Amino acid sequence: MQRPDTFSPQAGFVLTKAGHLSDFDEKVAISLYQPLIGPIAMALYLSLWQEVKDRALVTDRRLQLWLLDLLDIDIDQLFNARVKLEAVGLLRTYTQVDSLGRYYAYELYAPVAPDAFFKDDLLGLLLYDKVGEKRYDELVGQFSLKPVRRPEWQEITASFLDVFRFDHDLSKEPPAVVAAKSDMTQKEATRPRLGTGGGYDWALVKAMLANSNIQAGQLATHQEALYQIAGFYGIQPPDFARLISRATDVMTGKINLSQLRRLAEQGYTRAQPHAQPTTTTAPPKVASADEALLQKAKSMPPRQFLTAAKQAKNVRMYPANNELRAVQQLSERNVFDAPTINILIDYILRTNDSINQALLDAIANSWLKANVNSPEAALKQISDFEKQKASGQKRRQGSAKGPRQEKLPDWAQAGYKPKKETISETDKKILAEQMKKWKELNEQGGKTDGGHA
Incomplete structure (x- = not known):
């Protein structure tokens, strides 16, 4: 949120x-x-x-x-x-x-x-998902009560009036006692709430179940869980009433939610025709691929969308049981609406052939952290993530350096010509005098050699 x-x-x-x-x-x-x-x-x-x-x-x-x-x-x-x-x-x-x-x-x-807690469909299931089977069993054992009672025991517990006596008429409570009763009113502990499906025709469901053996109050008690099942499979009220009737225990009149989920899955599977390659007309053009995806996500329940997404990859593909459980558990957590779950399904199946529980939870949690609360926000989150990933790849490519090239010295460069150095006038005079002296010495040496001959 x-x-x-x-x-x-x-x-x-x-x-x-x-x-x-x-x-x-x-x-x-x-x-x-x-x-x-x-x-x-x-x-x-x-x-x-x-x-x-x-x-x-x-x-x-x-x-x-x-x-x-x-x-x-x-x-x-x-x-x-x-x-x-x-x-x-x-x-x-x-x-x-x-x-x-x-x-x-x-x-x-x-x-x-x-x-x-453990009997609650939401709390117990979420705890199992969070801690795993081993720790879950440890917690169940830690909080389980195993009273020691044998059939042959005879109870001799004293009652309240066996022990205590009152000096005044119990039918006339003192004002202080009456006031204390109202002051001490304590609200019951609350439980997690799913959407109750205010727009769902519960009146029709109730009317169709009027002649069944369902116990009074069962629809109201399980309305949140029932709405989740109806929403996940896209079940209309008349069909849902028939499924509820079949999932109701004939002896107790109570709804078996696990049985209802199995019946809903079986009914959905039977209703789907065997996959056969068919030619379909082109869908109407929309402004973008995202808008087309939004239209599909908003028009299908997650169960139907999952099947369609799998068959879009290959008409013979189908959702495996572990995929169904993963998506249904996410739906039961009530953190995303159905269209947003459909966008998540599509995103995972773009690069994967099946939905993995760990990957589904990882992406769902990252979306929750980013406050994704609609299918439009989900598409934006996907777009932002892809842009960020592409930008990171470009930076990594840009930072990759080629082999180091040493700069050649001037003398090693092609076409190198040594610089011509100029001599100053003073240096020229000094050089001329030195040459003159050298010539004079050379001439004197030549005469000396000739005298000795």
Whole structure:
């Protein structure tokens, strides 16, 4: 998510709590939630719990700059940490502008109980994905309760009224007790929220399931997960109602989400015709290849887009089970909408024949870091990355030096001619006198030799 400009260090904040945080809750948060949200978000969460007061006053606010100094982070890191806490249900945020300026109210929530965490489709699956099977099993064992109870045991536990007696009528509660009940109201721990599909025709789904054995409230309980399945496969309400009915346990009336996913995948696979080479008419011209890709990404659910992208490489290709799981898990995290996921699928399959879980997660995280939140932003991120990569290659090529060439001395150059040096007039006179003396000495020597002969 992209940080809004209004979320600044100079904005104020106040703290309130929806419940209490016990030592055990803190252990659950660190062991189960920290692998999902990271150390910065967990440090923020625990720091806010240390600072929250019993009574929150709007006028008793601090600047968010205080949090930045406390945690030694910047405003973008604070925003990312905040939304991660919100996503997993540990925090709710409200905002208001008054005479003192904009401020945020942070409402703190305790973690869900470990059993609820592991039963949650989103939290449990994301933890498994983050820590791996071995560590996941260790955490399950760490928080599992195995009560010792034998069939032959007879319970003799005393009840409350077996032990305690009241001096007054229990039907007439003292005012202080009545007031305490309202003051002690504690909100339930929240869970992560997916889109509920406000535009999906849930009324039609409910009407078609009216005569089935589905338990009352099951649609509302699982609406977020149901919407994710319908969106991933592009299932229309009438077909979806039939799938839900088939995935409902006949004894308990509860929806089996795992069975529903399998049925959705089987139904999609059967609905696709066997791949055969066909001639197709040319699509209408658009301004650019990116616009054509956007049109496809916005018109198909991820499951259909994945198949189309594979068959665009070769009509006989198909998505493998591990590819389906990888894309579906990304869809369930609710970090990108369906068109953005489709752009990501296309980007990976441009240079790869299949989708690898590690590569998918790596690119998804880099996009999240860059605040990509739409298919248009995804295309821009791809373009910027490709330009940056090309620029880096040019710099590396430009910096590569050829073999060193030594400069030849003047005398070794072709056509070298020695410089003509000029003699001054003084030097000429000195030279003439020396030549004259040399000639005189030479003549005297010649006469001496002749006398001896």
